[in-house]
Amino acid sequence: MTKTLIQGAQVLVENDSFADVSLLIEGDRIAAFLPKGETVTDAKPMDASGRIIIPGLVNGHTHSHGALARGGVPDDAILETFLSGSAWLNLGRSHDDLALCAQLSAVELIRKGCTACFDLFIELPGPTVEGTHAVAHAYHDVGLRAVVAPMIADQTIYQALPGLLDSFDGPLRNAVAAMTLPDWDSTMAICGEALRNWPVPMDRVRPGIGPTIPLHCSDPFLQRCAHLSADIDIPLQTHLAETRLQQVMAQRKFGTSLTEHLSALGILSPRFSGAHGVWLSDPEMALLAGAEAGISHNPMSNLRLGSGIAPLRRLTDAGVQTGIGTDASNTSDGQNMFEAMRLAATLSRAQTIDTAQWVRTTEAFDMATQGSARLLGFDKLGQIATGWAADLVFLDQTYCHYTPQRATLDQIVLAETGAAVREVMIAGQMVFAEDRILTLDETALRQRALAAAERITHANADARMMNAAAAEVVKGFCHRHCSANLP
Numbered sequence: 001m002t003k004t005l006i007q008g009a010q011v012l013v014e015n016d017s018f019a020d021v022s023l024l025i026e027g028d029r030i031a032a033f034l035p036k037g038e039t040v041t042d043a044k045p046m047d048a049s050g051r052i053i054i055p056g057l058v059n060g061h062t063h064s065h066g067a068l069a070r071g072g073v074p075d076d077a078i079l080e081t082f083l084s085g086s087a088w089l090n091l092g093r094s095h096d097d098l099a100l101c102a103q104l105s106a107v108e109l110i111r112k113g114c115t116a117c118f119d120l121f122i123e124l125p126g127p128t129v130e131g132t133h134a135v136a137h138a139y140h141d142v143g144l145r146a147v148v149a150p151m152i153a154d155q156t157i158y159q160a161l162p163g164l165l166d167s168f169d170g171p172l173r174n175a176v177a178a179m180t181l182p183d184w185d186s187t188m189a190i191c192g193e194a195l196r197n198w199p200v201p202m203d204r205v206r207p208g209i210g211p212t213i214p215l216h217c218s219d220p221f222l223q224r225c226a227h228l229s230a231d232i233d234i235p236l237q238t239h240l241a242e243t244r245l246q247q248v249m250a251q252r253k254f255g256t257s258l259t260e261h262l263s264a265l266g267i268l269s270p271r272f273s274g275a276h277g278v279w280l281s282d283p284e285m286a287l288l289a290g291a292e293a294g295i296s297h298n299p300m301s302n303l304r305l306g307s308g309i310a311p312l313r314r315l316t317d318a319g320v321q322t323g324i325g326t327d328a329s330n331t332s333d334g335q336n337m338f339e340a341m342r343l344a345a346t347l348s349r350a351q352t353i354d355t356a357q358w359v360r361t362t363e364a365f366d367m368a369t370q371g372s373a374r375l376l377g378f379d380k381l382g383q384i385a386t387g388w389a390a391d392l393v394f395l396d397q398t399y400c401h402y403t404p405q406r407a408t409l410d411q412i413v414l415a416e417t418g419a420a421v422r423e424v425m426i427a428g429q430m431v432f433a434e435d436r437i438l439t440l441d442e443t444a445l446r447q448r449a450l451a452a453a454e455r456i457t458h459a460n461a462d463a464r465m466m467n468a469a470a471a472e473v474v475k476g477f478c479h480r481h482c483s484a485n486l487p
C-alpha cells in the first residue's frame, strides 16, 4: 500500500479547526495525524508548505449533460421553459458524447475543488446500458468520485402537466402531442441491467437512479425506482418542489403536495434525496425528516431560473439531511461548489434579519462536504479524519483570499472561488497539480467538446426552432398558473 506523508500545511481537522500537522495517507485513506516534523520511514514525503488543506467539496446534485449545453439556455428561462425550450441540446448524443460530458464536468469540478458528485445524466430517448456504462467509465478514468444515475421519466412535460397540452393549437400542438418517452417497464429493465452489472470498481464510481421529476413519472414507475434502489442499495434522487408551479400541478394531478404523494407511494427512505426543495411546506419537511431523507440545496440554479430561495434553515430545523449542489452547467453556468457553498451561507441572510436563523459558515461547509456525501451514500467522506477518504483540496495560503488570514474557514466559505486551488487528491491519488488535470489531456478534450457541440447544434436546428416556439406557449401557461392558491 502506498504511503504519503503530507507535511507543512495547515489542515482543517474534522471540519472543526485548523492545525499545523502532517497527514499520513495510506492507500485511499487518511491513516493518521502526526506532529509537525515527525517522519515515517516508508512514506513518500510531500511538501505542502504554504497550503491550507480542506476536504474535497462534494456536489450533491448535478447533470453532466449540461457541460455541452453551455450558453444554450436563454437568460430569461424559467425551469419549465428550459425543459421545453432547451430539449434540443440533448438530442442525438452518442455514448461518446455522454462520456465526453462527464469528462468535461469532472474536469471543471476538480479544478474548482470538488472531489465527488451526484450526476443525474440524461440519454434520449431513453437510457441504455452502454451509455450508462460510458459515463461510469468516464468518471473512473478521470478519477472523480461519483454517483452515476440515469435520469428517467415516462411522461414528457406536455403529458406531465395537467392542462398544458390544451394551451397549444395547430401544428405545434400536433408536434408536442406526438412526443413520447419509452414506457417505464422497458426503461426499468435497462436500468436494472445497467446498474446491477456495474462496469467499474464501486469504491469511487457507483450507480444511482434518478426519476427526473415526480410529475413526469407514473406511480408504478416511481415505485419500481424505489424498489431497485432498495434492492441493490443505491441512492435515488429526484427534483423535488423545485418550482412553485410543480406544487400547483401536484395538487391538480395528485390532490396532495409532491412529498405527500411520494410518501404515500413509499418512495421516501434514507436512500432518497430531493434536489432543490424550494417550495416545501412544514408537513413535507417532517415527512422527509421522518424518513431520514435528504435535500440537495442548489442555490445558483434556483437564482438563475428564478425558482426562489430554498428554506434551508427550516429544512435543518426540521431534521432533513442537507447537502449542497451546483446543478448543471447550462442552468448554473458552471460547476463551482465554492460558489454554491457561499450562496448557501449568504442567501439565508437575505431571508431574515434574525441572525440566529442565518446559515453559518461552519454549517455551509459541513453541508458542502459530509452533508452532500451522505446524499451520495458514501461513508467516511467529507472530513479530514482518521480512517476517512483521502480526498483533499490544497489551497494557496499566499493567494489574496487569505492575505491577511484571520478567520480561515470564514474566508474559505465567504471568499474562495476555486482560484486558490493548487492541488487536488482523490482517494489518495493526485488528480490535479501545476494547473493541469493529471488524468486526461485537456487540450484534446476541448477540441472534442467544440466538435461535438457544433455537430449537435447543426443536427438539431429544426428541433431547436420547435422547442423555442413551444417554450413561448409553456411560458404563458406558467404565468397563468404558477400563482394559484396552495393549501
Ligand SMILES: [Zn+2]
Pocket: 061, 062, 063, 239, 275, 327, 328
Ligand atoms: Zn437538476
